[in-house]
Amino acid sequence: MPFPVTVNEMTFTCRQCGTCCMSLGDYIVINEQLGPFTFACESVSTGTPFIAVIDEDKRELFADRAFSDENPSACRFLRPGGGLVRCTIHRDSPAQCKSYRCTVMRITDGEGMPLGRVTGTLALHSDAPGLRTVWDEVVRKRPLSDDEAEVWIAAFLRNRGFRVE
Numbered sequence: 001m002p003f004p005v006t007v008n009e010m011t012f013t014c015r016q017c018g019t020c021c022m023s024l025g026d027y028i029v030i031n032e033q034l035g036p037f038t039f040a041c042e043s044v045s046t047g048t049p050f051i052a053v054i055d056e057d058k059r060e061l062f063a064d065r066a067f068s069d070e071n072p073s074a075c076r077f078l079r080p081g082g083g084l085v086r087c088t089i090h091r092d093s094p095a096q097c098k099s100y101r102c103t104v105m106r107i108t109d110g111e112g113m114p115l116g117r118v119t120g121t122l123a124l125h126s127d128a129p130g131l132r133t134v135w136d137e138v139v140r141k142r143p144l145s146d147d148e149a150e151v152w153i154a155a156f157l158r159n160r161g162f163r164v165e
Contacts, residue, residue, distance in 0.1 A: 014120070018085025020102050024075040028094065037062070043094040050094050052077065058088040104150060107131060108163040115162065122149055134160050 030052075032040040037054035054062045054077075061079040068076055077089045087093055105118040107126070116126025124135045138156055142149050154164045 015102075016084035016086050018074075018078055018080070020100055021075040021078045021085075021087065021097075022071065023073050024078075024097075025071075025073045027096070028075050028077070030076055041094075043096055045096060046094070048094060050092065052089040052092045054088050055090055058086060058090075061086065062088040105154060105157075106165045107157060108165070110161055110163065112163065118153065122153065131162065134162070 027044050029042045029044055030039045031042055031049075034040055034051070037059055039052045040049065041052050042049050058079065058081075061081040062077070064079065067079055068074065071078075075087070077087055077093075079086055079088050087097070101119040101121055103117045104120055104122075106114065107116045107118070108114050115128040115131045116124055118124055124131070124138075126132060126135070134157065138153055141156070142152055157164050
């Protein structure tokens with residue numbers, strides 16, 4: 001089940017699809033196993049060491065190493081289960097993981113030229129003036145529920161001539 005995370009008063013609902021972590025195998029390194037579910041690790045991009053303890057409710061998932069063996073570029077702490085792909089160290093994950101917000105939409109013009117993207121907080125990241133103008137209309141009119149908003153925003157942008165992936 002997706003879970004909400006609040007950062008800077010903006011809520012992001014993680015879909016637990018695992019896409020963001022499928023290439024983090026080289027960025028989060030396990031240096032040493034300290035116990036059955038405790039690891040000395042390093043966030044390579046920042047050079048920051050951290051201790052990771054497998055979340056109690058995900059220890060059974062973590063015990064199955066087949067996913068890691070089949071996906072060597074994925075984060076060593078990523079595991080599938082129940083139709084989701086989950087971080088098994090969510091509580092102890094490094095700052096780069098906690099602050100990451102996925103891209104839920106990529107927006108292009110009618111010919112496929114990139115114009116911007118929408119992140120999991122439903123925030124637009126774009127410098128394209130035409131898209132920014134339409135986005136102001138999105139902000140004024142979108143439904144209050146984030147569950148409905150993503151589908152509504154994509155349809156709204158398509159109706160204005162943008163391509164949304």
